[in-house]
Amino acid sequence: MKDIIAILQQNARISDAELGQMLGISAEEAAAEIKKLEDKGIIKGYSVILNDELYDNSLVYATIELKVTPQRDHGFDDLAKTIMMYDEVDSVSLMSGAYDLAVEVKGNNLKDVALFVSERLSTIEGVLSTATHFILKKYKEKGIFINSEETDERGFVCP
Numbered sequence: 001m002k003d004i005i006a007i008l009q010q011n012a013r014i015s016d017a018e019l020g021q022m023l024g025i026s027a028e029e030a031a032a033e034i035k036k037l038e039d040k041g042i043i044k045g046y047s048v049i050l051n052d053e054l055y056d057n058s059l060v061y062a063t064i065e066l067k068v069t070p071q072r073d074h075g076f077d078d079l080a081k082t083i084m085m086y087d088e089v090d091s092v093s094l095m096s097g098a099y100d101l102a103v104e105v106k107g108n109n110l111k112d113v114a115l116f117v118s119e120r121l122s123t124i125e126g127v128l129s130t131a132t133h134f135i136l137k138k139y140k141e142k143g144i145f146i147n148s149e150e151t152d153e154r155g156f157v158c159p
Contacts, residue, residue, distance in 0.1 A: 004033055009143060012046040049144045061106050061135040062113045064121065065099035067128040076100060079126050088116050099131070110134065
């Protein structure tokens with residue numbers, strides 16, 4: 001199971017035949033294993049990793065740290081569910097440390113993200129404070145190098 005997931009995380013478009021060959025099983029067995037993982041809810045979906053500089057560099061991404069008051073009998077779950085329903089939100093994670101929730105968002109410009117934080121997130125009951133960090137450039141996402149330029153190793157000097 002972990003081998004299939006590792007391969008799919010690197011290339012979700014791999015054919016069943018190629019996957020089967022890599023794992024030493026038939027294409028039908030590979031397809032059946034993927035179907036089992038999907039049916040069990042282990043695989044929740046597939047996504048595309050973009051190089052935004054080449055695709056659409058006008059989008060703005062930010063990570064927002066939220067300090068919140070957990071709700072009685074529900075902890076952080078209800079608050080997280082409320083936040084994740086907004087279209088601007090890509091992900092919500094419960095964190096340990098200085099803040100409680102990490103919210104990944106995207107907008108068309110800095111003002112869109114700022115308005116989302118000030119008018120939507122900060123007004124939710126239970127949100128105590130926010131700290132917004134704008135993402136300036138992505139180098140690697142989900143294990144994939146975004147700008148995979150060939151490195152000229154001739155200049156490297158080893159002792």
